[in-house]
Amino acid sequence: MDYDPAAAAAPDGFGPPTGDGADATDFTTSGREAAATPGAAATATDTPPHRTRDRIADLVVSRPLLRQTEREARVWVRTWKGSLVSGLLTPLLFLGAMGLGLGGLVDENSGDVAGLSYLVFVAPGILAAAAMQSAAADALWPVMSGVKWTKTYHAASATPLAPSDVYGGYLVWMAVRLAMNATAFLVVAALLGGVPSAWGVFAVPAAVAGALAFAAPLAAYSASQDSDLPFPIIMRIVVMPMFLFSGTFFAVEQLPAGIRPLAWVTPLWHAVELARGATTGSLGLAAVAGHVAFLAACIAAGAWWGARTFGRRLAA
Amino acid sequence: MTAIALVGTKRTLRVVERNVRSYARMWPAFLTGFLEPIFYLFSIGIGVGELVGDLPGPGGHPVSYELFVAPAMLATSAMNGTVFDTTFNFFFKYKYAKTFDGMLATPLGVADIARGELAWALLRGTIYVAGFLLTMIALDLVESWWALLALPAAALIGFAFAGAGLGLTTYMRSFTDFAYVGLAITPLFLFSATFFPLSEYPGALAWFVRISPLYQGVAIERALVLGDVSWSLIGHAAYLAAMGVFGLRLATRRLGFLLQP
Amino acid sequence: MSTDSPDGAADAPLVQAKALTKRFGDDVAVDGIDFEVHRGEVFGFLGPNGAGKTTTMRMIACVSPVTDGKLSVLGMDPSRQGADIRARLGVVPQEDNLDSELTVWDNLVIYGRYFGLPLAEVRARAVDLLHFARLDDRRDSRVDPLSGGMKRRLTIARSLVNRPELLLLDEPTTGLDPQARHLLWERLYSLKREGVTLVLTTHYMDEAEQLCDRLVIMDGGRIVAEGSPRALVARYCTREVVELRFAEPGEQATAGDRLTQDGARIEPLADRLLVYTDDGDRTAASVGESAGAVPDSVLVRRSSLEDVFLSLTGRTLLD
Numbered sequence: 029m030d031y032d033p034a035a036a037a038a039p040d041g042f043g044p045p046t047g048d049g050a051d052a053t054d055f056t057t058s059g060r061e062a063a064a065t066p067g068a069a070a071t072a073t074d075t076p077p078h079r080t081r082d083r084i085a086d087l088v089v090s091r092p093l094l095r096q097t098e099r100e101a102r103v104w105v106r107t108w109k110g111s112l113v114s115g116l117l118t119p120l121l122f123l124g125a126m127g128l129g130l131g132g133l134v135d136e137n138s139g140d141v142a143g144l145s146y147l148v149f150v151a152p153g154i155l156a157a158a159a160m161q162s163a164a165a166d167a168l169w170p171v172m173s174g175v176k177w178t179k180t181y182h183a184a185s186a187t188p189l190a191p192s193d194v195y196g197g198y199l200v201w202m203a204v205r206l207a208m209n210a211t212a213f214l215v216v217a218a219l220l221g222g223v224p225s226a227w228g229v230f231a232v233p234a235a236v237a238g239a240l241a242f243a244a245p246l247a248a249y250s251a252s253q254d255s256d257l258p259f260p261i262i263m264r265i266v267v268m269p270m271f272l273f274s275g276t277f278f279a280v281e282q283l284p285a286g287i288r289p290l291a292w293v294t295p296l297w298h299a300v301e302l303a304r305g306a307t308t309g310s311l312g313l314a315a316v317a318g319h320v321a322f323l324a325a326c327i328a329a330g331a332w333w334g335a336r337t338f339g340r341r342l343a344a
Numbered sequence: 345m346t347a348i349a350l351v352g353t354k355r356t357l358r359v360v361e362r363n364v365r366s367y368a369r370m371w372p373a374f375l376t377g378f379l380e381p382i383f384y385l386f387s388i389g390i391g392v393g394e395l396v397g398d399l400p401g402p403g404g405h406p407v408s409y410e411l412f413v414a415p416a417m418l419a420t421s422a423m424n425g426t427v428f429d430t431t432f433n434f435f436f437k438y439k440y441a442k443t444f445d446g447m448l449a450t451p452l453g454v455a456d457i458a459r460g461e462l463a464w465a466l467l468r469g470t471i472y473v474a475g476f477l478l479t480m481i482a483l484d485l486v487e488s489w490w491a492l493l494a495l496p497a498a499a500l501i502g503f504a505f506a507g508a509g510l511g512l513t514t515y516m517r518s519f520t521d522f523a524y525v526g527l528a529i530t531p532l533f534l535f536s537a538t539f540f541p542l543s544e545y546p547g548a549l550a551w552f553v554r555i556s557p558l559y560q561g562v563a564i565e566r567a568l569v570l571g572d573v574s575w576s577l578i579g580h581a582a583y584l585a586a587m588g589v590f591g592l593r594l595a596t597r598r599l600g601f602l603l604q605p
Numbered sequence: 606m607s608t609d610s611p612d613g614a615a616d617a618p619l620v621q622a623k624a625l626t627k628r629f630g631d632d633v634a635v636d637g638i639d640f641e642v643h644r645g646e647v648f649g650f651l652g653p654n655g656a657g658k659t660t661t662m663r664m665i666a667c668v669s670p671v672t673d674g675k676l677s678v679l680g681m682d683p684s685r686q687g688a689d690i691r692a693r694l695g696v697v698p699q700e701d702n703l704d705s706e707l708t709v710w711d712n713l714v715i716y717g718r719y720f721g722l723p724l725a726e727v728r729a730r731a732v733d734l735l736h737f738a739r740l741d742d743r744r745d746s747r748v749d750p751l752s753g754g755m756k757r758r759l760t761i762a763r764s765l766v767n768r769p770e771l772l773l774l775d776e777p778t779t780g781l782d783p784q785a786r787h788l789l790w791e792r793l794y795s796l797k798r799e800g801v802t803l804v805l806t807t808h809y810m811d812e813a814e815q816l817c818d819r820l821v822i823m824d825g826g827r828i829v830a831e832g833s834p835r836a837l838v839a840r841y842c843t844r845e846v847v848e849l850r851f852a853e854p855g856e857q858a859t860a861g862d863r864l865t866q867d868g869a870r871i872e873p874l875a876d877r878l879l880v881y882t883d884d885g886d887r888t889a890a891s892v893g894e895s896a897g898a899v900p901d902s903v904l905v906r907r908s909s910l911e912d913v914f915l916s917l918t919g920r921t922l923l924d
Contacts, residue, residue: 110523125534137397264376272387366706442702449696450719451688
């Protein structure tokens with residue numbers, strides 16, 4: 029039992045079971061509502077039917093996977109404050125401390141880093157790294173909770189949802205949440221002067237892709253485990269070094285030649301390169317294609333493994 | 345009486361013994377906990393350090409960035425080592441595992457539990473700091489014989505944060521409250537003159553930093569490791585001691601109220 | 606009653622309570638009760654949920670402060686010598702609070718260490734206790750995978766590590782299947798034979814009847830009756846009970862009226878009619894005529910503590 033406040037984005041209320049059975053109820057109620065009244069709003073309110081809500085409800089009905097996404101979204105609506113702290117506030121604090129505080133020292137001394145002020149250098153790094161850290165914590169404890177402690181995933185797969193839908197829906201929500209946090213971060217970074225290029229908007233999908241590339245296989249791993257004892261270890265010896273050494277705070281060229289390849293195989297490095305290329309408008313098409321291909325491959329492989337593991341764990 | 349209140353009795357040791365046993369099976373988790381400040385030392389201290397060059401040190405003479413950051417990471421190591429066990433793990437034991445209920449049916453009382461948990465956290469923190477200190481020596485980042493006091497100073501830092509952790513955790517109601525622990529720890533970690541000196545802060549903010557808890561530890565450790573001791577360190581030490589004592593007493597009182605109504 | 610020296614006389618009661626009261630704010634959980642527990646007996650608190658049994662046990666165990674009245678445990682005062690008393694007690698709480706971060710073995714050892722026992726001695730006792738709990742092959746297992754019955758046996762074994770003179774058990778078999786219950790009772794019998802004094806709470810009348818030498822019946826924080834199971838049945842009940850079930854509620858009501866007119870003692874329940882009598886067979890044979898209706902089923906049984914509780918409070922033990 030070893031939760032790590034500094035490294036782990038505090039799980040959003042997904043600690044060892046507090047017996048919040050409302051989650052399972054949330055899901056099945058929304059599924060029944062959506063199935064029974066396709067035209068009405070999936071979130072039953074007393075306002076008149078709204079066209080966008082109708083369309084979302086129809087979409088959710090047609091794609092079982094999205095019902096799990098809806099469930100995750102409902103939980104988020106109730107717990108967003110806590111998740112805001114780790115998902116947005118912490119990265120912003122890092123931006124302030126490293127980008128501005130430390131940045132002042134760096135700029136005085138070196139003048140620039142590869143032609144960029146330190147703030148501009150570090151902002152996309154923190155963007156991508158924060159997304160990855162948040163996704164990692166979310167792929168560990170909450171997934172084990174759904175599979176073992178509160179068993180909400182089991183409840184979901186007792187309905188017409190397949191285990192792979194549960195997994196897919198979970199990943200879709202993670203992408204949505206990460207995108208929201210990343211966008212908010214990007215806006216603040218831009219206001220501080222850390223985003224010179226308009227291409228910077230692409231930093232958000234880059235960060236999300238990098239995070240998913242790591243979280244998709246990690247969720248598969250987590251679902252296959254019986255104990256959460258390895259989790260803090262993974263956060264500390266995999267996630268934390270990735271966070272610190274993948275070009276986030278200093279270029280990987282500064283790493284000793286022997287270790288540099290380790291950075292190149294991390295999804296985070298590719299995401300950071302893409303994000304930095306976007307915010308500074310300085311990445312060539314070939315490089316973009318290469319990084320994107322790597323991340324896409326990671327996501328595909330992770331998703332395949334995840335669907336299999338969820339299938340095994342939830343159907344047993 | 346106050347000696348016992350502070351130091352504890354044999355029963356305090358039983359609580360420590362229980363934690364040692366439970367970690368004996370989880371030693372990988374135990375060991376990896378001390379890595380984080382070391383990673384930061386390499387990444388920011390050395391990696392970014394190349395970009396920063398020299399800074400004015402406590403005595404006024406310039407120090408390399410690594411020398412500047414290392415003692416701050418030492419203080420952070422002391423904080424990290426004690427904060428895990430006195431927040432998350434403590435909360436889990438008291439609220440979900442009901443570990444303390446079993447203990448209270450024996451001659452142990454709530455004061456023994458509070459002191460024992462603090463003593464264990466302190467033990468863990470000190471082990472982490474010792475490891476970090478050895479790393480610093482290996483990297484040639486220790487400048488002065490005053491650094492011998494760095495370990496007891498770190499114990500004081502750990503005591504302060506362990507006491508505060510225990511005291512504040514008794515007010516938490518569920519795991520969602522723990523997001524706020526991160527919200528407290530992260531700014532402390534980033535903004536206690538850890539990565540850049542007080543001079544980089546705009547005026548008003550600098551005063552906030554001066555009164556924040558980790559800064560006291562950072563100031564003490566930086567002075568000791570770089571050999572620039574002065575009487576002002578006593579003030580920092582007193583702050584930390586008071587924080588620890590107050591937190592411990594608060595925790596004892598709250599535990600009695602929560603577990604034995 | 607001496608309060609500072611333990612056990613003034615060998616036959617002094619191990620637990621003595623006078624006007625013992627516990628209040629939580631405005632809520633009175635235990636309302637001025639008197640009782641005594643003698644050495645070597647099995648003493649029971651029988652009553653429905655919420656009667657105040659657990660609260661009373663926690664006061665005896667010196668983990669909950671007494672609000673009013675006098676309580677002496679092992680001749681000592683809980684408010685001043687709590688730790689010393691606890692050193693000689695064994696406690697088996699209602700919810701197992703085994704240490705989930707330790708193995709079965711470590712749970713036994715560390716608990717012994719809480720009492721200040723030397724490690725070598727604790728280890729020796731732990732071996733015996735594992736055997737007592739029939740958990741020798743689960744020594745290195747963590748606690749969570751164990752079944753409910755195993756956890757309960759481990760909790761009992763753990764509570765014996767300090768060789769207590771007085772063992773407190775709060776609802777020891779609640780939630781266990783019948784086989785686990787019987788195994789547990791058997792373990793408790795063997796403890797009693799070794800001379801350990803047991804105090805237990807329960808809402809199961811069969812448990813109270815089987816295990817207890819003496820018991821008190823609690824309801825709403827008060828003691829409503831006291832004595833051995835047999836004495837209680839004899840005092841508050843007839844020897845036997847005839848249970849009648851009718852097809853229609855109306856028939857039950859009419860039958861009830863007819864029988865009462867004839868002077869029989871009855872107790873109507875939701876689904877059946879109880880007729881108290883000293884000769885169940887004779888009553889059952891004639892019930893067709895005296896009730897004026899033919900019942901669907903007739904059951905003759907001996908009176909139990911459940912009937913005692915019913916006649917004293919008008920309610921059943923299990924609500």
